[in-house]
Amino acid sequence: MDKFSKRYNGLFQGSILCLLLTLVSSQATQCDERNCKLPSCRCPAVHVPGGFEPSDIPQMVLITFDDAVNWENWDYYMQLFPKDGSRKNPNGCPISTTLFVSHNFTDYCMIQKLHARGMEIADHSITHKLPREWWSISTKEELEYEILSQRENLADYGHIPIEDIRGWRSPFLQPNGDNQFEILFHNNFTYDATMTYPFPRNLYSPVLWPFTMNFPWSIACNIDPCPQNTYPEFWVVPVVTMMDYREHLPCSYVDFCTNKPRNQDETLEFLWKNFMRNYRTNRAPYYVNLHSVWFDENDYNLEAMDQFIQRLVDMDDVYVVTVYDAIKWMRNPTSLRNMKDFEPWKCTWTPEKEDRQFCEFTFRPRTTPRVRKTTTTTFSGEKTTTKKHSNSPNLPDDNENSVTPDGFRPWFRRNSATVPKLSVLAGLLTVILAFWL
Numbered sequence: 001m002d003k004f005s006k007r008y009n010g011l012f013q014g015s016i017l018c019l020l021l022t023l024v025s026s027q028a029t030q031c032d033e034r035n036c037k038l039p040s041c042r043c044p045a046v047h048v049p050g051g052f053e054p055s056d057i058p059q060m061v062l063i064t065f066d067d068a069v070n071w072e073n074w075d076y077y078m079q080l081f082p083k084d085g086s087r088k089n090p091n092g093c094p095i096s097t098t099l100f101v102s103h104n105f106t107d108y109c110m111i112q113k114l115h116a117r118g119m120e121i122a123d124h125s126i127t128h129k130l131p132r133e134w135w136s137i138s139t140k141e142e143l144e145y146e147i148l149s150q151r152e153n154l155a156d157y158g159h160i161p162i163e164d165i166r167g168w169r170s171p172f173l174q175p176n177g178d179n180q181f182e183i184l185f186h187n188n189f190t191y192d193a194t195m196t197y198p199f200p201r202n203l204y205s206p207v208l209w210p211f212t213m214n215f216p217w218s219i220a221c222n223i224d225p226c227p228q229n230t231y232p233e234f235w236v237v238p239v240v241t242m243m244d245y246r247e248h249l250p251c252s253y254v255d256f257c258t259n260k261p262r263n264q265d266e267t268l269e270f271l272w273k274n275f276m277r278n279y280r281t282n283r284a285p286y287y288v289n290l291h292s293v294w295f296d297e298n299d300y301n302l303e304a305m306d307q308f309i310q311r312l313v314d315m316d317d318v319y320v321v322t323v324y325d326a327i328k329w330m331r332n333p334t335s336l337r338n339m340k341d342f343e344p345w346k347c348t349w350t351p352e353k354e355d356r357q358f359c360e361f362t363f364r365p366r367t368t369p370r371v372r373k374t375t376t377t378t379f380s381g382e383k384t385t386t387k388k389h390s391n392s393p394n395l396p397d398d399n400e401n402s403v404t405p406d407g408f409r410p411w412f413r414r415n416s417a418t419v420p421k422l423s424v425l426a427g428l429l430t431v432i433l434a435f436w437l
């Protein structure tokens with residue numbers, strides 16, 4: 001064999017090796033059933049977890065409210081989720097909801113009571129500032145302040161164990177790519193509920209289930225920037241769009257539809273048709289994302305929502321639960337038949353339990369100043385109007401929020417994105433082989 005044949009042969013072998021390594025590396029970066037299994041991993045998909053038929057699993061309904069909790073919306077929560085626990089899921093536990101709470105205008109006494117009642121409290125920033133674009137271009141430090149300081153507020157002033165605050169939703173559903181996911185991942189959050197998913201655009205197709213970020217983002221990026229890196233075991237609960245009541249246009253929030261229902265029947269029909277999309281197809285969680293101001297728009301939205309929830313409660317295969325409950329089910333998919341004994345959804349709830357949480361609602365004005373830690377007065381009725389706060393600005397510029405509460409040390413997990421990718425190694429090896437042979 002002459003010198004040129006040898007060299008040609010060497011290059012050929014190198015190319016084959018490169019091809020093989022590239023194939024291996026691309027396999028390693030694509031999520032599929034072979035390399036991604038529950039409870040630690042789930043690919044973005046519409047098939048039912050656990051291999052069940054849709055009719056064999058509970059239909060979960062995740063009602064979420066965003067923004068401040070105060071006197072503007074307290075009565076709505078009281079009506080929809082009565083504190084005597086009379087609205088129950090088939091397992092005997094009261095129905096629940098997830099509140100993504102921002103700091104400004106929030107009454108933390110109400111947060112304390114809602115949490116005591118079994119509702120999930122999640123993080124939705126300190127300032128919720130405008131413009132929307134700020135949330136896509138803010139620095140990691142700025143975003144860190146918004147996410148971590150608000151979690152501390154909820155823990156300190158709402159008296160919630162910090163490990164119970166597991167979820168984050170960015171204001172205006174505006175993601176910040178890997179900055180956002182790195183902060184959440186490295187600070188022990190369980191899930192993000194920011195990422196909008198605009199498909200399907202009709203009421204007859206199955207809906208995307210929540211998924212983990214063990215593999216790079218592979219579905220449509222509806223609002224830039226989406227994350228590029230991977231975050232093992234960290235969940236994405238997608239904001240799947242609904243179809244408006246005319247079935248013309250999608251809407252991310254119940255209250256953001258361009259075609260708004262014009263009366264109570266149309267509103268109920270709108271909620272019900274979207275629910276049936278999930279119920280009749282793959283029974284993915286039905287996401288009902290809204291702002292309480294929707295109930296201020298007219299006198300029928302609240303009544304329609306009330307009717308809608310009652311219909312759900314009357315069904316024996318529907319569970320109105322929190323976002324974190326849905327993740328607990330996904331980690332351990334269980335058949336409808338066994339749901340009454342499903343341990344992760346057991347509740348220790350008793351009626352009026354939150355009345356044992358002594359705190360005092362703040363004065364009725366729309367602006368709620370920061371609640372100071374000295375709030376130890378006795379509870380004297382839900383509509384107490386004792387004025388006790390200074391009118392200090394809502395946005396603290398001191399370092400109070402950066403103090404980690406006692407006893408909490410978020411553990412740190414290595415981000416797999418920092419590990420060199422196989423494809424890079426394959427490329428390097430090929431170059432070395434080509435020169436060497």
Ligand SMILES: [Zn+2]
Nearest residue numbers: 066067171172
């Ligand atoms: Zn918001």
